[in-house]
Amino acid sequence: MLLALVSSDGIAGAGAKLGMSPSATSHALRALETALGTELVDRNAPGMALTYTGKQVLPHVRDVFASLQLAQATALAGAELRTxxxxxxxxxxxxxxxxxxxxxxxxxxxxxxxxxxxxxxxxxxxxxxxxxxxxxxxxxxxxxxxxxxxxxAVDELVAVLPSRHPLARLETVPLKAMTSEPFILTRAGSQALVTRLFEKNGLRPQTSYELVQLMSILELVASGKGISILARLALPQYYEGVVLRPIVPGASRRIGLxxxxxxxxxxxxxxxxxxxxxxxxxxxxxxx
CATH class of the missing domain: 3.40.190.10 (Periplasmic binding protein-like II)
Structure with missing residues (x-):
């Protein structure tokens, strides 16, 4: 309201900018002055003039108004997902x-x-x-x-084998055949699924390593230190010295949001x- 008053020639003009009647504008000004405990407008001066206190308050009012506009613009941008x-x-x-x-x-x-x-x-x-x-x-x-x-997505478990391993020549690898080799168990996201797959089929792998890092598992497999079972989507399309084969019986997991x-x-x-x-x-x- 104060900003509308200083940019107008009187109560009526300020009210028009705010969409208020002169009477409502006058009442609103009185309420503001009462809340602040001082007069803001010099009613004895010709035209529209602020009191000394009104002039001192005006810069702060402008700062508040500018901050409010910025807050509204930021909120609108967020609502429209511009930021x-x-x-x-x-x-x-x-x-x-x-x-x-x-x-x-x-x-x-x-x-x-x-x-x-x-x-x-x-x-x-x-x-x-x-x-x-x-x-x-x-x-x-x-x-x-x-x-x-x-x-x-749906992800399936696959056998991870050295490229020259006898099991790598098979189109699908029997899960039981993977229990007679040194086994590298992942400690990452698919660990529980791999463990359940063996338990469900009454089998136990010969676990020689339990590793978190995928690259460590692939390096050990490539060097012939063991075989593993991992989730297909976690694996690169190609890793030298390593081949992937489906497992029978197999297992899959769903990935979701x-x-x-x-x-x-x-x-x-x-x-x-x-x-x-x-x-x-x-x-x-x-x-x-």
Missing amino acids: GLLRLGSFGASATIRVLPPLLERFKARYPGVEVVVTEKPDEQTSQDLVERRLELAALTLPKRDFDTQTL ACLDESRLSPVARAFWQEARRYQASLKRSPA
Whole structure:
């Protein structure tokens, strides 16, 4: 109101700018002066003039108004997703390297002003980050009954063998045949799935190594130190000295996007969630 008054020739003019009647404007001015405990307008001066205190207050009013405009512009930009920050969790290489990149590329093309930060931790820790609201969205192994989820990909376990190993000549590798060789067990995202596969079939591997780093496993396999079972999507397309073969019986896992409550996502997280749905729909429409 004060800014409208100083840029007008009187109460009526200021009211017109604000869409108020002269009477309502006068009452609003009185209420403002009462709240501040001092007069802001010199009513004895010709035209519209501020009192000494009014002149002292005016720069602060302008600062507040400018800050309010900036806040409104920032909020509007965020609502329209011209800017924003999305922290996205990932349980491991399968999601980080193979599943998320095409989705992130589509999202960045649609919302170039939104910054996306991907944080990779083990599946359990990433799930806990969702529960404790350090993240809104994360790529996790499914099922996750405590979360709203949507499937992004299906990953299968494969035998990881030295290229000159006798089992590498087979089109599919019997799981039982993998129990007579030194075995390298992953301690990363697919560990539980690999362990369950052996247990389900009443088998026990001859575990010689338990390793977290994928490259360490591949190097040991390539050098003939053992064989392994890993999730296909976590593996590079080619690694010298290593071949991949399907396992019989096999096992697979679903990789999905998860959140605590789909209906309560922030605008930027909701946009990513919806983009994931559009992406999956486009894959289903694509010819096989």
